[in-house]
Amino acid sequence: MPEFEIPPDDLDRQLSVVDPDDASLQHLAVVGDTYTVLLSGAQTAGRFCLIDMKVPNGGGPGPHRHDFEEMFHLLEGEIEFIFRGEKSVAKAGMTVNIPANAPHSFKNVSGADVRMLCLCAPAGQEVFFAQVGTPVESRTASAPELTKDQFGAFLAKAAALAPEFRTELLKP
Numbered sequence: 001m002p003e004f005e006i007p008p009d010d011l012d013r014q015l016s017v018v019d020p021d022d023a024s025l026q027h028l029a030v031v032g033d034t035y036t037v038l039l040s041g042a043q044t045a046g047r048f049c050l051i052d053m054k055v056p057n058g059g060g061p062g063p064h065r066h067d068f069e070e071m072f073h074l075l076e077g078e079i080e081f082i083f084r085g086e087k088s089v090a091k092a093g094m095t096v097n098i099p100a101n102a103p104h105s106f107k108n109v110s111g112a113d114v115r116m117l118c119l120c121a122p123a124g125q126e127v128f129f130a131q132v133g134t135p136v137e138s139r140t141a142s143a144p145e146l147t148k149d150q151f152g153a154f155l156a157k158a159a160a161l162a163p164e165f166r167t168e169l170l171k172p
Contacts, residue, residue, distance in 0.1 A: 016043050020052045020139050026126075028133030029143030031154070032059045036139040037130070041123025049123040052139055055079060055114040059143075060107040063170035064162075069121045070098040072106075077114035081106045103170055128165040132158045 018025070018038045026037040039050040053072075060079070072081075078091040083104045090096050098104050108114045120126075132154065134144065146154065159169050 010045070013045060014043075023138060025139070026130060027136045027138055027141060028129050029136045029141075030129050030133040031061050032056060032143045032146070033061075034136055034139060034141055034143055035118075035129050035133065037126045038117075040126050044123060046123050048119055048121040049126040051118040051120075051126060051129070053114075053116050053118050054139060055106075055108045055116070056142065057108050057111050057113070059114075061105055062172055063103055063105045064167055065101055065103045065170065066125075066165070066167040067100050068124070068166060069100050070104075070125075071119045071121075072096045072098075073117045073119075075115040075117065077108070077112055078110045079106050079114045079116065080109050124165055128161060128167065131161055 016039055020036055020038060026040075028035045028037070033056065034054040036052040036054075037049065038052050039048070041047075041049050055077075063082070072079075072090070073095045074090050074092045076092050078089055081088050081090060081096055081098075081104065083098065084102055088096075118125075136143065155169075162169050
């Protein structure tokens with residue numbers, strides 16, 4: 001068995017201690033949800049990103065797939081996931097892993113806000129959200145209501161950028 005050698009410590013990387021309520025974090029309204037970037041790829045050498053998601057009743061993205069792993073840990077509430085066409089419900093305390101390339105979506109049908117952590121590995125999804133989202137004041141801020149035309153413009157922008165971020169938006 002070959003010997004394994006751990007590389008030396010990268011002294012350019014720093015410890016990250018993050019308060020999700022820090023106003024200086026990037027808080028983004030995306031598809032009616034509010035996403036707060038807790039750790040970006042810049043902080044993790046591109047290994048992963050961590051996003052705090054507030055999903056209001058009725059919120060969540062439509063069907064899509066991407067070539068990176070995506071894990072959700074429910075902090076508050078419950079949410080419906082559709083994975084390869086099959087529905088399941090995750091409740092506070094539960095963790096859901098979406099394998100790379102698998103079609104999926106999620107929707108809050110609980111009647112109350114859901115809060116969950118989303119980890120994407122490798123990083124990059126946070127950059128996509130920054131490019132399609134709208135800045136909001138905090139992790140608890142509600143996403144602005146979009147008119148039909150604004151929502152259509154959002155979808156067109158997301159669809160145009162998706163391939164750059166290794167994502168495919170699917171038909172419902």
